[in-house]
Structure formats: structure tokens, C-alpha cells
Amino acid sequence: MPRIAYVDGRYVPHDSATVHIEDRGFQFADGVYEVVTVVNGRLADEEGHLARLARSLDELRIAWPVTPQTLKMIMRQMVVRNRMADALLYIQITRGRAPRDFKFPAKAAPTLVLTCRRTKFQSPRQLADGVPVVTIPDIRWLRRDIKSVSLLPQVLGKQQAVEKGAFEAWQIDPDGTVTEGCSSNAWIVTEAGALVTRPASSLILNGITRQSLIRLAAGLGIPFEERAFTLDEAYRAKEAFISSASTFVLPVTSIDGKPVGNGKPGPLGRQLRQAYMNHVGTPDPVPLPAENA
Numbered sequence: 001m002p003r004i005a006y007v008d009g010r011y012v013p014h015d016s017a018t019v020h021i022e023d024r025g026f027q028f029a030d031g032v033y034e035v036v037t038v039v040n041g042r043l044a045d046e047e048g049h050l051a052r053l054a055r056s057l058d059e060l061r062i063a064w065p066v067t068p069q070t071l072k073m074i075m076r077q078m079v080v081r082n083r084m085a086d087a088l089l090y091i092q093i094t095r096g097r098a099p100r101d102f103k104f105p106a107k108a109a110p111t112l113v114l115t116c117r118r119t120k121f122q123s124p125r126q127l128a129d130g131v132p133v134v135t136i137p138d139i140r141w142l143r144r145d146i147k148s149v150s151l152l153p154q155v156l157g158k159q160q161a162v163e164k165g166a167f168e169a170w171q172i173d174p175d176g177t178v179t180e181g182c183s184s185n186a187w188i189v190t191e192a193g194a195l196v197t198r199p200a201s202s203l204i205l206n207g208i209t210r211q212s213l214i215r216l217a218a219g220l221g222i223p224f225e226e227r228a229f230t231l232d233e234a235y236r237a238k239e240a241f242i243s244s245a246s247t248f249v250l251p252v253t254s255i256d257g258k259p260v261g262n263g264k265p266g267p268l269g270r271q272l273r274q275a276y277m278n279h280v281g282t283p284d285p286v287p288l289p290a291e292n293a
């Protein structure tokens with residue numbers, strides 16, 4: 001079964017799928033994207049991802065290439081045609097193809113590309129041990145609320161993380177506060193037991209997983225503070241975790257080589273992960289060992 005991609009109205013073999021060299025996505029990173037996770041054949045948090053896509057397009061004044069309704073249909077077609085039960089579905093929209101010139105082209109149809117990649121989600125080991133993060137200065141632009149395909153700082157950040165044996169790099173603003181991971185939102189549980197994550201603003205991407213977790217935490221009666229936290233506070237946290245479409249809720253057990261709490265995944269992160277997995281319609285494939293409670 002060949003992998004299938006969608007490019008501007010056609011379903012094509014993934015290996016031979018192309019866009020033009022004068023596509024503004026290639027020339028200027030003039031485009032946006034979304035990553036929707038497919039869990040057991042179902043699109044997780046689909047409405048939230050489409051709402052954020054609409055917002056990103058609107059902020060950059062890029063027109064919808066197809067109606068949202070048609071896009072939903074294409075997304076389902078991609079899942080079916082690729083026969084993937086657990087997958088990451090990427091939607092990318094650029095301002096389209098035009099002779100190279102910085103200003104918006106007078107006439108250009110936006111380019112729409114969808115790709116689908118099989119995924120195994122988190123390994124039992126990652127869930128049992130948690131993952132290490134390192135920290136780096138946040139060198140990104142100031143419209144991080146737009147899910148732009150311009151991702152160079154995150155490419156460099158993730159590479160640094162990998163070279164230091166870490167899973168993710170948390171980005172730190174000049175004022176010493178943690179903004180977010182390179183491809184995830186950052187959370188801590190304070191010494192006093194409050195769940196903390198940074199408020200949505202132009203300084204972070206307002207994660208769809210993040211938004212669902214805030215609602216789920218409220219339903220569970222978990223004490224929650226939506227505020228910026230410093231790296232110092234993170235070092236002293238009882239628990240930490242990251243959230244994103246691809247990692248759901250993934251415990252962070254060390255920051256810059258320092259153990260978080262007792263160095264094991266904590267109960268609040270586990271509770272939220274279970275709640276999120278139920279929300280997307282599937283229990284976690286591997287229950288977490290009780291001794292880490």
C-alpha cells in the first residue's frame with residue numbers, strides 16, 4: 001500500500017508529491033500548518049485544530065484554498081486512503097506560487113498539502129521514566145501565536161536538545177520565564193501543588209492539547225494557575241510535563257540535567273494524561289506502573 005499525499009486537488013503517491021520551486025512556502029516560509037493526531041482512526045481535537053488554522057490564515061491574510069468542510073473531507077480521505085489507525089496528519093497551506101517578490105502577489109491561489117505519517121505515540125519506557133528537557137534562549141519572532149511553517153529556531157533548538165540527549169528544548173525569554181518547548185507547551189506543578197502553564201499570548205502557540213487540558217483540569221477540580229513561570233521555579237517544581245498533539249501529555253523528569261521532584265513522573269501529570277486519552281477516545285495503550293505514583 002503506497003503512502004498517499006494530497007497536493008492541490010490530487011491524491012498522489014507520497015514519494016512523487018511535489019510543489020513548485022516558486023511556491024512562497026519554499027521561497028519565504030510564507031505559510032501555515034496544523035498537525036492533527038489520528039487515534040484509532042479518529043481525528044483528535046479536530047475542531048480546535050481547524051479553528052486555529054482559520055486564525056493563522058486570517059492573521060497572515062492567506063485565503064482558504066478549499067472550504068473548511070471540504071478540508072474535513074480531505075482529512076478523512078487521507079486517513080482512509082493511507083489506512084493508518086494511529087498517525088499524524090499534517091496540513092500545510094502557503095500563499096501559493098508566484099514570481100519571487102516579497103510583497104503579496106496580486107494573483108496566487110494558496111497551495112494545500114496534506115501528508116499522513118504512521119506513529120506509535122509514546123513508548124512504555126518514555127511514559128514510565130519521563131523525558132529530559134534542556135533549556136535554550138527563545139530566539140523566535142514575536143508572533144508565535146501563528147502556527148507558521150517558519151520553524152528555523154525550533155529546528156536549531158531540537159537539534160541542540162538531541163545533541164544533549166534530551167527530548168525537547170524549553171525556550172526561555174530574556175526575563176527568565178519559560179515560554180514553551182520547540183514543538184510543545186510547557187507545564188509544571190508547583191511545590192504547593194498547583195498546575196501552572198503560561199497564558200496564551202503572542203509569545204506562545206496556544207496549543208490545542210493545552211486548551212483541552214485546561215478544560216479537563218477544571219473538570220477534575222485541579223488547582224490551576226495560568227501564568228508565566230521562571231526557569232528557577234521549574235527547577236523547584238514537583239512535576240513537569242509537555243503537551244502537544246503528538247505527545248499528548250508527556251512527563252518531564254529532568255530539566256538541564258536536574259531531576260524534577262523525585263525524578264519520576266508524578267501523579268498529576270498521569271491523571272491529566274489519562275483524562276486526555278479518554279477525551280480523544282482511547283485509553284493509554286500501556287498503563288503506567290503504580291510504583292511511580
Ligand code: PDD
Pocket residue numbers: 035180181182183184185204205206207208209210243244245246
Ligand atoms: N507542535 N508550541 C509549539 C511551538 C508547537 O509547535 C506545538 C505543536 C505546540 C502544541 O500545540 P498542539 O497541542 O496544538 O499540538 C506548542 C506540533 C505537534 C508540531 O509542530 O509537530
